[in-house]
Amino acid sequence: MSASPSLLSLAGVHTHIGAYHILHGVDFEVPSGQVTMLLGRNGAGKTTTLRTIMGLWSASQGSVVFDGRRIGGPAAAGDSGQAPPTPEIAQLGIAYVPENMGIFSDLTVRENMLLAARQAKRAAELDTTRLEWLFGLFPALRKFWLYPAGKLSGGQKQMLAIARAMIEPRRLLLIDEPSKGLAPAIVQNLIAALRELKATATTVLLVEQNFAMAKSLGDSVAVMDDGRVVHRGPMAELAGDEALQHKLLGLSLAAHQ
Amino acid sequence: MLLDRLFSHDRPRNRWLAVVLVAIVVALALTPFIFPGTKALNVAAKVIVFIVLAASFDLLLGYTGIVSFAHTMFFGIGAYGIAIASTRIGPTWAAMALGALAALLLSAVLSLLIGLFSLRVKAIFFAMITLAVASAFATLASQLSDFTGGEDGLTFKVPEALRPGTEYAAEPFLGASIDGRFVTYYLIFVVALLLVLALLRIVNSPFGRVLQAIRENDFRAEAIGYRTVVYRTIASVASALFATLAGVLLALWLRYNGPDTTLSFEIMLDVLLIVVIGGMGTMYGAVVGSVLLVLAQNYLQDVMKIAASAVQDVPLLAQVVSPDRWLLWLGILFVLSVYYFPSGVVGRLRAMRRN
Amino acid sequence: MTDAPTATASSVAAATGAEALPKSRFDTLPLLLTAIVALAAWPAVGSTSTWLTLTFAGLAMGMIVFIAASGLTLVFGLMDVLNFGHSVFIALGAYVTTSVFAATLGWTSVASLAPTLAAVFVAMLAAMLLGGVVGLGFERVIVRPVYGQHLKQILVTIGGAIIGEELIKVVWGPAQIPLPLPEALRGSVLVGDAAVEKFRLVAVVVGLVVLIALLYTLNRTKIGLLIRAGVQDREMVESLGYRIRRLFVGVFAAGSALAGLGGSLWGMNQQIVVPQIGGQVNVLLFIVIIIGGLGSTLGCLVGALVIGLMTNYVGFLAPKLTMFSSIGLMVAVLVWRPQGLYPVTNR
Numbered sequence A: 001m002s003a004s005p006s007l008l009s010l011a012g013v014h015t016h017i018g019a020y021h022i023l024h025g026v027d028f029e030v031p032s033g034q035v036t037m038l039l040g041r042n043g044a045g046k047t048t049t050l051r052t053i054m055g056l057w058s059a060s061q062g063s064v065v066f067d068g069r070r071i072g073g074p075a076a077a078g079d080s081g082q083a084p085p086t087p088e089i090a091q092l093g094i095a096y097v098p099e100n101m102g103i104f105s106d107l108t109v110r111e112n113m114l115l116a117a118r119q120a121k122r123a124a125e126l127d128t129t130r131l132e133w134l135f136g137l138f139p140a141l142r143k144f145w146l147y148p149a150g151k152l153s154g155g156q157k158q159m160l161a162i163a164r165a166m167i168e169p170r171r172l173l174l175i176d177e178p179s180k181g182l183a184p185a186i187v188q189n190l191i192a193a194l195r196e197l198k199a200t201a202t203t204v205l206l207v208e209q210n211f212a213m214a215k216s217l218g219d220s221v222a223v224m225d226d227g228r229v230v231h232r233g234p235m236a237e238l239a240g241d242e243a244l245q246h247k248l249l250g251l252s253l254a255a256h257q
Numbered sequence B: 001m002l003l004d005r006l007f008s009h010d011r012p013r014n015r016w017l018a019v020v021l022v023a024i025v026v027a028l029a030l031t032p033f034i035f036p037g038t039k040a041l042n043v044a045a046k047v048i049v050f051i052v053l054a055a056s057f058d059l060l061l062g063y064t065g066i067v068s069f070a071h072t073m074f075f076g077i078g079a080y081g082i083a084i085a086s087t088r089i090g091p092t093w094a095a096m097a098l099g100a101l102a103a104l105l106l107s108a109v110l111s112l113l114i115g116l117f118s119l120r121v122k123a124i125f126f127a128m129i130t131l132a133v134a135s136a137f138a139t140l141a142s143q144l145s146d147f148t149g150g151e152d153g154l155t156f157k158v159p160e161a162l163r164p165g166t167e168y169a170a171e172p173f174l175g176a177s178i179d180g181r182f183v184t185y186y187l188i189f190v191v192a193l194l195l196v197l198a199l200l201r202i203v204n205s206p207f208g209r210v211l212q213a214i215r216e217n218d219f220r221a222e223a224i225g226y227r228t229v230v231y232r233t234i235a236s237v238a239s240a241l242f243a244t245l246a247g248v249l250l251a252l253w254l255r256y257n258g259p260d261t262t263l264s265f266e267i268m269l270d271v272l273l274i275v276v277i278g279g280m281g282t283m284y285g286a287v288v289g290s291v292l293l294v295l296a297q298n299y300l301q302d303v304m305k306i307a308a309s310a311v312q313d314v315p316l317l318a319q320v321v322s323p324d325r326w327l328l329w330l331g332i333l334f335v336l337s338v339y340y341f342p343s344g345v346v347g348r349l350r351a352m353r354r355n
Numbered sequence C: 001m002t003d004a005p006t007a008t009a010s011s012v013a014a015a016t017g018a019e020a021l022p023k024s025r026f027d028t029l030p031l032l033l034t035a036i037v038a039l040a041a042w043p044a045v046g047s048t049s050t051w052l053t054l055t056f057a058g059l060a061m062g063m064i065v066f067i068a069a070s071g072l073t074l075v076f077g078l079m080d081v082l083n084f085g086h087s088v089f090i091a092l093g094a095y096v097t098t099s100v101f102a103a104t105l106g107w108t109s110v111a112s113l114a115p116t117l118a119a120v121f122v123a124m125l126a127a128m129l130l131g132g133v134v135g136l137g138f139e140r141v142i143v144r145p146v147y148g149q150h151l152k153q154i155l156v157t158i159g160g161a162i163i164g165e166e167l168i169k170v171v172w173g174p175a176q177i178p179l180p181l182p183e184a185l186r187g188s189v190l191v192g193d194a195a196v197e198k199f200r201l202v203a204v205v206v207g208l209v210v211l212i213a214l215l216y217t218l219n220r221t222k223i224g225l226l227i228r229a230g231v232q233d234r235e236m237v238e239s240l241g242y243r244i245r246r247l248f249v250g251v252f253a254a255g256s257a258l259a260g261l262g263g264s265l266w267g268m269n270q271q272i273v274v275p276q277i278g279g280q281v282n283v284l285l286f287i288v289i290i291i292g293g294l295g296s297t298l299g300c301l302v303g304a305l306v307i308g309l310m311t312n313y314v315g316f317l318a319p320k321l322t323m324f325s326s327i328g329l330m331v332a333v334l335v336w337r338p339q340g341l342y343p344v345t346n347r
Helices: A046-053 A086-091 A109-116 A128-137 A139-143 A154-166 A184-199 A211-217 A235-239 A242-249 B002-006 B015-034 B038-063 B071-088 B093-118 B123-143 B180-203 B206-216 B218-224 B228-254 B265-278 B284-310 B315-320 B323-340 B344-354 C009-016 C029-045 C048-079 C086-103 C113-146 C150-172 C198-220 C222-232 C234-239 C244-270 C277-292 C297-317 C319-336
Strands: A006-017 A020-031 A035-040 A059-066 A069-072 A094-097 A172-176 A203-207 A220-225 A228-234 C188-191 C194-197
Touching (some): A006 A046, A020 A035, A020 A203, A020 A220, A035 A211, A046 A059, A046 A069, A046 A172, A046 A203, A086 A094, A109 A154, A154 A172, A154 A184, A184 A211, A211 A235, B038 B071, B038 B180, B123 C319, B206 B218, B265 B284, B284 B344, B323 C113, C029 C297, C048 C222, C222 C244, C234 C244
Parallel strands (some): A035 A203, A094 A172, A172 A203
Antiparallel strands (some): A006 A020, A220 A228
8 A cells, every 4th residue: 555645744742841741752744635533532632643743842862854844843943042932833735624723713704814814815815716615614703804803603713713724725634622612503514624624635643532523524533642652544544443433432423413 | 856846847948048148137137236327227127027028928929820910009008007007096005906907908808899800700810900000009099089198108106115216224234225125126127027028838738838839830730629719718818918017017117008018009119129039939038038129128229329339421321220220220120030030149059959 | 626716896995994894992991081080070170161271281191191101001901011111211201392492592592483393393203312312222222131021121221221220310410400391382372261381282282292103103004003913912923933032222212212202392381301200200190001902002191181171170170289189090990890991802
C-alpha cells in the first residue's frame, strides 16, 4: 500500500503544563489529503496535542514536523533560539478551530470572517466565490452576516468557527470536538459540511468523541489514552472491530447512532 | 527556646540578617543615649512607626497577596483618633484610650467593607478602587476642617506624663534628658516591639499558613475546604487594625496630625517601597526596609549634597544628583528591586545562605 | 472537487449589504446615562444658562479625560497591562505645552486666533510626540519584562511613575509653572444666555476629532479589527496567524501619545502645571475606566463624559463633595453592572 506522504508528524512528543506532565511521548502521522481522527476519552490529551502542534504550548521533548519543517519540540529552536511562535505556525497554512471555538463575540460574523481571511484587507476583498460556497454550507452565516457573533446559537457559532478555517485554502485544519454540545440534527449539518471540506482534499486532523461522526469522516485514526497514542491505523479497521472499539474507547458501534 | 517562641519560630535564618536585625533593635533601644539631638530621636521614632505600618502592610500584600492602596487611610484614622480625642475631650489618658478605641472601631468597619468588596471584583479593579477611596478619604479629611483641622491639621497636647516639658530627672542621664519625650519614645518602642511580635505570631500561626496557601493558589485552597472569603477578610481587618495602631503611635509622638502626615499618597508609596525593597512576605523586610527608607529620606540628601557639589557645573547631571532628587534614586532602586530582587533584601540575604 | 456555485454580484451584495437583517439592538442604556445625569442636574442647578455653561464645561472636561484615559483602557484591554505610570505621559504633555507656549510667545500673545491656534496645535503635537516616544521607552524598559504578572506590573509601573515625576522635576524644576491661556482663547462666547468658554470649545473639538479617529481606526481598519479581537481573545488572534505582540508596542505608544495630548489640554484647563499633575488626574482616569468597563473605548467615553458632567455640577452645587460624587457614581455603576457599563466579553 502506498502511503500518502505525511503532512504532519509527531514523534515522541512530551508536553508539560506547569507541574503537570500531560503528553508522554505522542507518536503519529497525519497523511496528506486525508481526514485523520484523533480519538480518546476525556483527559487523554487530545486537546493538549492540538495546542502543542499549534505552538500554544511547548513540547518539552520530541518533535513536531509539518511539511518537512520542524515546528515544535526543543530542536525547533533553530536560528532565533525559540520555537516558531503560534502566528508563524498559523502562517504556514495551519488553521485551528479550538474546543471553545474562539469566536469573537463582540465582532460581527462578517468581521470574524474578515479576520480569518489574512489576504483580505477589507470585506470587499473577500473571495466571493468561496464565500458563496460557505454560505451554501452554512446558511446561518448569510442570515446573520452583520450580527455580533455572540448572538449566534451554539451550533451556528460552531459553523462560523469552521467557516473561518475555510475562508482561505489551508494546508491543514486542526478541529477540536466540533460536535460537542450540539443537537443531533446540527451534528448532521456539521458532518455534511465537513464532507464537502473533505472532498476538497484538504488535510484535516479532527478530534472527536462522537464515534459515528468519526466513522463517517475519518480515513485514518489515532487513539490516545493517558497522553500516549495507543492505536494507529485506517479508520475502516477500527470501525469494523467492535471489540477493539470497546477496548480503546469503551463503547460499541451501536452505542452511538 | 524562649527566644524561638518569642519570635514564633520565624527566625531570621541568615547570620547577616540576624546581625542587622539585632543591630537595629539595639540602636533603636538606645537611641536617646547613643545619638544625641532631637533630629536623631525623631528619625528613630519615625523608623519605629514605619516598621509597624510596613509590617501591617506586609501582612496584606506579602502574606495574603492583596494589593490595596487604602492602607494609609487606616494609618490616618489612628492618628486622627488621638488628635481629635485630645482636641475635643482633653489630653488625658482616658481620652487617648477613647480616641484609639474609636479609631480601631472605625478601621475595623471600613476594612471589613473594603475586604468584602475586594472579593467581588478582580484584583486589578480592587487596586484601582482602593486608590480612589484613599484619595477621597484624604480629600474628606482636608475638607472637614471643623472636625479634623482641615489642611492645617490638628496640633494637640498629650497627657502630662508624655509632654516634653515634664522632667523626671534634673540632670541628663548618660547623655539623655529624662523627660516626657524620653518616656514617649520608650512607650512607642515597647508597643511597637509587641505589635511586631504579635504580627510574627499571626503569620506563623495556622491562620497565617492558610493565608499563604491562599496567596499561592486560591483555587486550590478553596478546593481543600478553606473559605478564602473569611481568611482574606480577617487578614484585611487585622492589617488595618495594626496600621491604625501605628497611626496612634505616630500621633502621640508628633503631637500633630494633618492630611499630609498620614494620608498622602507619598506615605503609601513609602510603605510600598519599604515592603518591596525590604522583602515581601517576610515581616523582617519591613524592619530592614523602614530603616533604609527613613535613613535615606533624612540622611541620603546629605550624601547627595557631596556628590552634587562635585558635579555642580554639569547642567543636567547636577540636577540628577541634586539632594532634592533622592526619590529618583529610590525609585530606580525600587524598580530594580522588583526585577532583580523580587524577594527583597531579606530574601536575598536568606538566599545567600543556601549557596 | 466541488465547484462552488458561481456567485452573482447581487447575491453577495445582498449578503454584505444593508438588505441583510438589521443589526441587533445596540446597548444604548449607558449612553443615556449621560443624558440622565445632565437632565437630573438641570432642576438642581436652577438657572438654565448656568446649567448650559456647566454642561458644556462638563462635556469639555469629559472630552479631555476621555482623551487621556482612552489609551489606558485600550492598553489594558489588549495587553492586560495596567499602567499606573500613565500619569507620566500626562504630565509630560502638560510640561511640554508650557515649553512650547514659552517658545511661541510671539504667537500666543497676539489676540488673533490663527497664530494662537497654530501654537496650540504645535503644543498638542509636541505633547503627543513626546508621550509616544517616552511611551515606547516605557514599554520596552519597564513594562515588557513583566507581561502577565499583574502584581509586578502594578509595582513596576508605580516605580516608573515615581522616576518619571522626578525626571520631570530635573528637567523643568520642581516649582509650579503657570500655563496661562493664550489671549485669543480667554473669555467666553455667548450662546444665548449661557457663557461658553472659548478654550472649552477647542477641547470639545479636539475631543471629537480624537473620538472619530479612534472609532474609525477601531471599526473600519484591519488593525482596529485586530485590536478589538485581541482585546477579546489574544490567543485566537495569534492562532489566526497575526503577530499581535508587535501590535502591543504600537498600541502602547498610541495610548501614551493620547495621554500626552490629554495632559496638554488638562494643563491648559488648569492653567497651572505641577509635577504631580499626572497623579492628580490619574485617580479620575481610573474611576472613568472602571465605570466604562476595562477595555471598552465607548465605555471610556461615556464614563468620562458622565464624570466630567458630575464634577462640574457638584462643583457648582456642593464643591466639597466632588470627589465623593465621582466615587459614589462609580459605586452605583458597579452595583448595576459589576464589570462596568460596557464590559468586554471573554475577560
